[in-house]
Amino acid sequence: MKLSDFDYDLPEALVAQEPAEPRDASRLLVVPPDGPLRHRGFAELPALLAPGDLLVFNDTKVIPARLVGTKPTGGKVELLLCEPLAGGLGRRWRAMGQASKPIREGTTLAFGELEARVEASEGEGFYVVTLDREGEALEAALARAGRIPLPPYIRRAPSEADRERYQTIWARAPGSAAAPTAGLHFTEAVLAALEARGVARTAVTLHVGPGTFLPVRGDSIEGHRMHAEQYEVRPEAAAAIAACRARGGRIVAVGTTSVRTLESAWRDGAVAAGSRRTTLFIRPGHRFRAVDALVTNFHLPRSTLLMLVCAFGGAERVLAAYREAVARRYRFFSYGDAMLLSRPS
Structure with missing residues (x-):
């Protein structure tokens, strides 16, 4: 397929x-496999969900990963801190750097x-850097020196309110350079209503880096390679997913990062617990x-995230839904509205 197949106005x-x-x-735009x-x-x-379904969230926590400073x-x-290379808030990071000279x-x-x-x-503006502190000391220093890394299509400086709002209410594991934005819509009231409905929930972790958003070069998508991202499926999450399958419920991923995780x-007919890296x-x-089902935001034209959603819901149907969303004046991207898609059988 061509990159131009995933374009829209x-x-x-x-x-x-x-x-x-x-x-x-x-x-919320509801996109069933067929019908209106x-x-x-x-x-x-x-x-819109059924008793016995299981929501799977990404519990990564956005850090104030954008740093502005000086060379000697x-x-x-x-510098944008993209990925901790030893897990957690360690000293070694993969980062994107920008300066007037290399x-x-x-x-x-x-x-x-x-x-x-x-x-x-590492080329293409990526570097491996070692920070002068780690753990709680690093978290505290980033809180003082760092900025929330709002995406570039939000054309304003981040505010203090963004430190709370560009974060899901269940964020637990610090390390992300971007929010898993499908989770931003959930409130305690919605979670309570889901529980009362008999919808279970669990969480996995994938630290979102800019590799998720890097553009595809050229018009062919076949040669594109995703940057590796670290993910973790804890044993309790794997057990919850297996139990959902056993009772006939649906696995409902909240966001594309949960889908990729x-x-x-x-592995061998089940979601396996463990911590690994993915380039999927x-x-x-x-x-x-x-x-089986996906809650997601609206994604940029020609992006790998839109390709994932098209793979899930069918390209023709998803792109038709996007055109409908534009006509109905839905709000797009990280702080925008959401979709609920069910996978065609």
């Missing part, structure tokens, strides 16, 4: 610059109280094994 005015308030006030689309509010999600020469430099290996960069030594260049963890690129033709 989007007026810039539909790119959400602020989140809906409250969180569950966003709209339905327009709902996100707060109605519990009524005094020149300005920006950043040389061996350079120590200063970001207020925090320092980062550039150990290696579950599909990557599929889900595009039309992928055979889904672990996921």
Whole structure:
């Protein structure tokens, strides 16, 4: 398939610059395998799921990963911490760097109280850096020196409110450079209604890096390679998924990162517990094994995330739903509205 097969026209005015308030006030476009689309509010999600279904969230926590500082020469430099290389808030990170001149290996960069030594260049603006602290000390330093890494299509500076709002209410494991945005719509009231409905929930972890959002180069998608991302499926999550399958419920992934985690963890007929790295690129033709339904936001034209959704719901039907969403003035991308898709049988 060609990259141009995943294009659509989007007026810039539909790119959400602020989140809906409250969180569950966003709209929800319901895309069944066949039949008409339905327009709902996100707060109605519990009524659209069945008792015995299982929601699978990504419990990664966004860190203030964008750092603005100086090189030893005094020149300005920006660093985006993308992935902890030893798990947790350790010292070694894969990062994206930007400066007026190339950043040389061996350079120590200063970001207020925090320092980062550039150990290696990986090309395409990616570096391996070693920070001067880790753990709680690093978390505290990032809270003071770092900025929330809002995506570039949100054309404003991040505010203090974004530190709470660009975060799911169940975020647990710090390490993400971007939010798993499908989870931003959930409130305690929605979770309580899901529980009362008999819908169970569990969580996996995938730290979202910019590799998820890197553009596909050229018009052929076949040669695109995803950057590796770390994920973890804990034993209790694997057990919850197996129990859902046994009772005949559906596995409902909240967000594309949950889909990639579950599909990557599929081993011998089940989702296997463990911590691994994935480069899985889900595009039309992928055979889904672990996921039956998907809650997701609207994604950028020509993006690998849109390709994943097209693989899940059928490219023709998904792109028709996107055109309907544009016509109905839905809000798009990270702070935008959501979709609920069921996989064709």
